[in-house]
Amino acid sequence: MRKTLYIIGLSVFVFSCTSQKNVKTTSYRPKTSTIQPKTTVKPGVDKSKSQVTNERGVEFFTTNIADPAKNDNTISYGSLVSAKPAGYKVVKTYFPAIAQNFRQRYLILHYTALPDDKSITVLTQQAVSAHYLVNNSGDNEIYQLVDENKRSYHAGVSAWRADKNLNDTSIGIEIVNSGYTADSTGKKIFVSFNDDQIKKVAALAKDIITRYQIPATNVLAHSDIAPTRKQDPGPLFPWKKLYDEYQIGMWYDESAKQSFYDAAQIDFAAKYNEPSFVFVIQTALQKFGYAVEPSGKWDDATKSTIEALQYHFRPQNYDGIMDAETWAILQALNQKYPTK
Numbered sequence: 562m563r564k565t566l567y568i569i570g571l572s573v574f575v576f577s578c579t580s581q582k583n584v585k586t587t588s589y590r591p592k593t594s595t596i597q598p599k600t601t602v603k604p605g606v607d608k609s610k611s612q613v614t615n616e617r618g619v620e621f622f623t624t625n626i627a628d629p630a631k632n633d634n635t636i637s638y639g640s641l642v643s644a645k646p647a648g649y650k651v652v653k654t655y656f657p658a659i660a661q662n663f664r665q666r667y668l669i670l671h672y673t674a675l676p677d678d679k680s681i682t683v684l685t686q687q688a689v690s691a692h693y694l695v696n697n698s699g700d701n702e703i704y705q706l707v708d709e710n711k712r713s714y715h716a717g718v719s720a721w722r723a724d725k726n727l728n729d730t731s732i733g734i735e736i737v738n739s740g741y742t743a744d745s746t747g748k749k750i751f752v753s754f755n756d757d758q759i760k761k762v763a764a765l766a767k768d769i770i771t772r773y774q775i776p777a778t779n780v781l782a783h784s785d786i787a788p789t790r791k792q793d794p795g796p797l798f799p800w801k802k803l804y805d806e807y808q809i810g811m812w813y814d815e816s817a818k819q820s821f822y823d824a825a826q827i828d829f830a831a832k833y834n835e836p837s838f839v840f841v842i843q844t845a846l847q848k849f850g851y852a853v854e855p856s857g858k859w860d861d862a863t864k865s866t867i868e869a870l871q872y873h874f875r876p877q878n879y880d881g882i883m884d885a886e887t888w889a890i891l892q893a894l895n896q897k898y899p900t901k
């Protein structure tokens with residue numbers, strides 16, 4: 562089963578790479594189209610109805626049954642998991658609906674804050690899990706712990722833009738990393754990721770994002786979707802490198818940031834504590850996606866949210882204090898990735 566899914570996934574991935582930019586106009590032909598479907602269409606039935614192919618016991622539609630013009634993530638021929646009601650036949654070929662999309666709409670990245678062996682034990686034997694675990698062993702293996710069609714328990718209480726409880730709609734990747742320790746001043750000191758791990762994470766993320774057409778705005782850190790509770794994967798996770806080298810996730814345009822920075826510096830310090838200015842910044846954080854309530858005060862939740870933004874987009878200084886550069890970056894991000 563796993564091998565079959567991998568083969569199908571890979572074929573869709575290869576296929577998607579070449580057609581991704583023309584989602585709305587391309588007519589899709591599956592790689593499996595040369596295989597004769599085992600389920601035949603009855604004589605007299607509209608031949609435009611989708612057919613089904615069977616590979617190693619798993620059934621797939623042979624044409625794209627979704628409508629990519631109406632959904633964000635629909636490049637799928639869809640594996641079929643069906644009921645087998647006693648005494649009745651479930652017919653899959655006649656009426657596949659175009660109004661459908663994947664449930665997998667987010668990719669969330671974590672660190673385990675544990676070494677390899679303990680990460681495996683905790684994520685397989687306890688009340689938390691993730692779909693994938695990227696070890697720190699220097700080999701070429703990535704562990705799958707949960708089927709992609711099932712929920713794993715990695716996000717907890719979480720929110721981004723209009724969505725909540727992201728376990729329902731996400732794939733979770735855990736990366737083995739020790740997390741942080743606090744120094745004598747209370748500053749969190751994080752442990753860096755090695756290059757082998759980052760290459761694995763990038764290849765895995767790219768595959769998942771491509772197969773489910775996950776938008777850049779939905780590729781997030783655990784700290785982005787739960788900023789008051791979580792720090793992972795922390796400021797040493799190389800989001801910019803993933804964006805620059807693999808086109809994964811979000812990053813701001815430097816020129817836009819510079820323009821906002823020039824404007825922000827003029828009176829930033831003077832209005833820093835004005836409730837109306839704090840409110841504007843909180844509203845901008847909320848608009849970008851963070852679940853923060855605009856209060857007009859620099860409250861703890863707002864500071865944690867600013868820290869999360871800094872982990873992701875301004876990792877050189879993650880003190881949780883809004884400064885002119887962080888404010889410029891937030892505005893540049895909102896300009897580039899507006900809420901639909």
Ligand SMILES: [Zn+2]
Nearest residue numbers: 671672783793
């Ligand atoms: Zn996490």
